Amino acid sequence: MPDDLLALENQVCFGLAVAARSVIALYRPVLEPLGLTHPQYLVMLALWEREPRTVKDLSETLALEPATLSPLLKRLEATGYIERRRSAADERALEVRLTASGRALRAEAETIPPRIVEQLGLPVAELENLRESLHAIIGAAVRADVRAV
Template sequence: MDTADDLLALDNQVCFAIVTAARNVVSIYRPILEPLGLTHPQYLVMLALWEKTPRSLGALAEELAMEPATLSPLVKRLEGQGRVRRTRDGADERMLAITLTEEGAALRARALDVPGQVMRSVGADAGRLRDLRDALAPFAGRRR
């Protein structure tokens, strides 16, 4: 049977293409984020906080499609770097508010070139990456 027609051929699996692409995306970002002192997951946290701060840990986890137990150590590391602050809500001690510090807010200016560096790295423009992002939306559980 011709593998191009084989529905179970590895190269025909969208799941394999997405998993492979995800690994490669992280490796593309790694050297770009290193000068900022950020890992890829920390970068995602910072992106969310640059859009809106403060946020509860739960709201941040939901926005990033992460479990709070996975997100919490990332936030603690960012706090250790002086980029975010975790504070208990005075009205509800169970709620943990995550806010940017001055240093965390200032880091945004240094991160402005990250998307451009990624585009240059993969040889794609913003429109092509937007189309790719939108095409992946059904798999990411988000609608555009």
């Protein structure tokens, strides 16, 4: 156990917060030419995996409140990457779909992960282990009934 439980460098929350800000900062100049912010990029990643998706599904997948997600979707729609429509099966559900432009953007986005890995300069295996550890932390927090939003 560390000597001082309250020392900043001993706090998991501090390490996670600084690491998250630092890594997201690496994405900014890479995403800017695509007209995307990091949160918008996450929405696009979810849609490239599967579409259409309801706003509720996107909210759960991205661990974002609908009130946070809604402005992101409006901006993506304004850029022409997505469209939002009421579901034909359930008028209460709002579906989000990629436009042709949004689908085409995927090819450009495929260059992003290798660029970020290169900038970090860490072995891919180390990043994969980190990702698994982060998923374990997320799972533990969910099981503890903590909402990460």
